[in-house]
Amino acid sequence: MAAARELDLVLFGATGFTGGLTADYLARHAPRGLRWALAGRNQQRLEAVRRRLAEVDPALADLPLLHADVDDPASLADVAARAGVVITTVGPYVAYGEPLVAACAEAGTDYVDLTGEPEFVDRTYLRHHETAVRSGARIVHACGFDSVPHDLGLLYAVQQLRATGPVTARGVVRAQAMFSGGTFHSAMTAFARARQLKALAQERRRVEPRPEGRRSRAVAGRPRRDPLLGYWLLPLPTIDPTVVARSGAALAAYGPDFRYSHYAGTRTLRYAAGGAAGVGAMVLAAQVPPLRRLALDRIKPGEGPDEARRARSWFTVDVVAEGDGRAVHTRVSGGDPGYDETAKMLAESALCLALDDNPSTAGQVTTAQAMGDALLGRLQAAGIRFEVVE
Numbered sequence: 001m002a003a004a005r006e007l008d009l010v011l012f013g014a015t016g017f018t019g020g021l022t023a024d025y026l027a028r029h030a031p032r033g034l035r036w037a038l039a040g041r042n043q044q045r046l047e048a049v050r051r052r053l054a055e056v057d058p059a060l061a062d063l064p065l066l067h068a069d070v071d072d073p074a075s076l077a078d079v080a081a082r083a084g085v086v087i088t089t090v091g092p093y094v095a096y097g098e099p100l101v102a103a104c105a106e107a108g109t110d111y112v113d114l115t116g117e118p119e120f121v122d123r124t125y126l127r128h129h130e131t132a133v134r135s136g137a138r139i140v141h142a143c144g145f146d147s148v149p150h151d152l153g154l155l156y157a158v159q160q161l162r163a164t165g166p167v168t169a170r171g172v173v174r175a176q177a178m179f180s181g182g183t184f185h186s187a188m189t190a191f192a193r194a195r196q197l198k199a200l201a202q203e204r205r206r207v208e209p210r211p212e213g214r215r216s217r218a219v220a221g222r223p224r225r226d227p228l229l230g231y232w233l234l235p236l237p238t239i240d241p242t243v244v245a246r247s248g249a250a251l252a253a254y255g256p257d258f259r260y261s262h263y264a265g266t267r268t269l270r271y272a273a274g275g276a277a278g279v280g281a282m283v284l285a286a287q288v289p290p291l292r293r294l295a296l297d298r299i300k301p302g303e304g305p306d307e308a309r310r311a312r313s314w315f316t317v318d319v320v321a322e323g324d325g326r327a328v329h330t331r332v333s334g335g336d337p338g339y340d341e342t343a344k345m346l347a348e349s350a351l352c353l354a355l356d357d358n359p360s361t362a363g364q365v366t367t368a369q370a371m372g373d374a375l376l377g378r379l380q381a382a383g384i385r386f387e388v389v390e
Contacts, residue, residue, distance in 0.1 A: 163323030216248030
């Protein structure tokens with residue numbers, strides 16, 4: 001973490017739905033003495049958030065409020081210069097995220113977000129990774145449901161396996177929850193910008209160093225029935241397998257040759273077919289501007305389900321890792337993935353960077369690479385389960 005800063009942590013985006021849940025989590029769980037602040041462009045809305053937080057903890061009545069606007073680079077530079085860690089929930093990130101990444105990379109300030117947008121992640125790597133390496137900043141994308149349960153779930157699994165040879169792993173996601181409006185907008189934007197996404201991914205592959213004597217790959221799976229788990233598997237076109245593969249490239253614990261495939265799991269073939277049809281419909285709608293606008297108008301970012309609906313939601317990520325003639329089956333599980341648990345993961349990631357003894361890293365790094373066991377311990381203490389399934 002950057003030394004001698006006025007604030008340990010700044011949250012940008014607390015006036016939105018997920019940002020507000022993140023602020024609530026910090027109000028309830030941040031350690032006494034943490035120096036933190038809210039940032040945004042609307043002073044009145046920030047004051048309303050602060051009043052709500054003060055009902056949780058009266059000491060937060062004086063929580064600092066900072067001006068920050070993605071269209072005002074000077075305001076972002078000021079926030080970055082004052083903070084050790086900046087959290088942002090302001091998306092879609094491909095439209096609004098890069099100026100804050102640039103400010104944090106330049107200032108040597110650690111940065112965490114919720115993005116699941118590969119185009120944004122690759123663009124910021126190409127433009128700001130080297131600056132962050134020089135300044136010492138840790139730029140950590142995908143610190144919510146994209147991609148913490150998958151990234152740390154694989155770290156946990158390979159630690160249980162302890163293989164010395166090649167490792168093949170698969171992750172299988174199941175959930176009962178309301179789809180996040182922000183995630184929907186990010187997915188539709190990604191589907192509509194497939195050419196740009198592919199070009200940036202190719203450019204990153206050309207310049208990103210590869211580990212010497214090792215390799216790590218995300219491997220496209222095929223729809224099938226998993227005899228061990230008992231689920232029908234549907235390959236998931238998300239950022240998660242790429243994040244896992246980058247952790248595998250960075251960390252020797254994943255073995256000399258690591259392969260990972262990523263799926264959604266359903267109990268019946270009918271649901272698997274329905275899921276495939278739904279993804280196909282989203283991809284098609286994203287290519288037709290009137291259909292894309294209609295879909296985006298119907299599902300708004302910044303909105304979400306009420307507390308009762310979130311309380312009924314859950315997720316699991318089953319991981320099967322195989323190597324050295326052995327296999328382990330582990331599981332990550334928790335409550336509402338798109339909102340409550342995402343806010344928890346994001347807040348704990350920021351607290352981990354701000355307060356914990358983490359591996360020595362800099363530049364654009366994954367959660368497993370930047371925080372590893374420290375974040376794993378935090379999430380377990382916060383109620384997210386990591387377990388070996390016998």
